[in-house]
Amino acid sequence: MALTGCTVVLCPAGAVGGVDQRGGAPGTRETDPLRPLHIVQKAHAVVLAGGSAFGLEAATGVVRYLEERGIGFDMRVARVPIVPAAILFDLGIGRSDVRPDAAMGYAACLAANDGPVAEGNVGAGAGATVGKVLGLPQAMKAGVGTASVDLGGGLIVGALVAVNAFGDVMDPRTGHILAGARRPDGTGFADTLSVLRERVSGPPLRFGAPGNTVIGVVATNANLTKEGANKVAQMAHDGIARAVRPAHTMFDGDTLFALATGQVEADVNTVGAFAAEVVAQAIVRAVLTATPAGGLPAYASLGP
Numbered sequence: 363m364a365l366t367g368c369t370v371v372l373c374p375a376g377a378v379g380g381v382d383q384r385g386g387a388p389g390t391r392e393t394d395p396l397r398p399l400h401i402v403q404k405a406h407a408v409v410l411a412g413g414s415a416f417g418l419e420a421a422t423g424v425v426r427y428l429e430e431r432g433i434g435f436d437m438r439v440a441r442v443p444i445v446p447a448a449i450l451f452d453l454g455i456g457r458s459d460v461r462p463d464a465a466m467g468y469a470a471c472l473a474a475n476d477g478p479v480a481e482g483n484v485g486a487g488a489g490a491t492v493g494k495v496l497g498l499p500q501a502m503k504a505g506v507g508t509a510s511v512d513l514g515g516g517l518i519v520g521a522l523v524a525v526n527a528f529g530d531v532m533d534p535r536t537g538h539i540l541a542g543a544r545r546p547d548g549t550g551f552a553d554t555l556s557v558l559r560e561r562v563s564g565p566p567l568r569f570g571a572p573g574n575t576v577i578g579v580v581a582t583n584a585n586l587t588k589e590g591a592n593k594v595a596q597m598a599h600d601g602i603a604r605a606v607r608p609a610h611t612m613f614d615g616d617t618l619f620a621l622a623t624g625q626v627e628a629d630v631n632t633v634g635a636f637a638a639e640v641v642a643q644a645i646v647r648a649v650l651t652a653t654p655a656g657g658l659p660a661y662a663s664l665g666p
Contacts, residue, residue, distance in 0.1 A: 365456030380591030413461030423467030451573030452489030507647030597634030601641025
């Protein structure tokens with residue numbers, strides 16, 4: 363059974379984009395155009411996908427979908443869609459020879475709508491797992507989560523995050539583990555930080571351990587410059603640090619995009635502060651809404 367997929371955020375009118383990448387094992391496409399000092403100002407879609415580096419192909423289908431509709435950066439002889447992408451590693455669960463491709467990216471565009479966003483084991487979260495310090499058999503199922511906040515005056519900040527972390531997912535309010543590495547004897551959570559402490563004198567963890575990443579998109583209707591969008595993406599990573607322990611390891615490819623559609627004047631500090639809040643909430647939602655798959659339990663299946 364294949365457990366992988368992709369999630370596409372479309373912005374056909376274009377949105378000022380930013381990106382911040384903090385994990386040590388990223389897989390990305392077209393992130394440089396989003397950074398300051400580059401001519402492109404707006405992105406037309408963002409792709410989050412499973413499949414490791416193979417899954418970056420899903421963005422090709424999104425580019426084709428947008429080109430067919432005349433959407434893209436005007437180069438006079440052609441309109442070139444700007445479609446940044448980031449991937450997570452889910453090849454260890456389900457079939458490793460099935461990955462998101464151009465057809466899947468195109469299909470995701472056709473299915474896109476402005477209604478409630480599906481959460482849990484869908485899209486880029488289909489094969490997402492968390493808590494892998496003791497290996498995949500002791501991990502738990504996660505998925506995709508979303509959250510948003512209305513700050514008044516018409517200003518909205520939202521996040522969509524696919525959670526495939528090496529570490530444990532915490533409830534930021536209590537510090538309690540919601541999903542993570544489980545003890546081999548079945549008596550509860552191992553606590554990744556405790557495991558790492560016990561291994562201080564031992565051999566280093568094997569690279570990949572066994573493949574992780576938190577990837578997501580923060581979207582707002584604020585009017586931001588490109589520099590402002592990059593700052594929001596940077597501040598949004600605080601949300602990962604609040605909800606994942608440990609975050610931004612050498613085994614994670616943690617990457618967050620920011621998109622600003624420009625309808626409401628807003629202070630970048632306010633947008634960034636609440637970007638971190640909704641990212642943390644979306645990460646929690648990703649584990650609360652996940653269901654068991656690939657032989658791994660989820661939060662909903664653990665019971666009281």
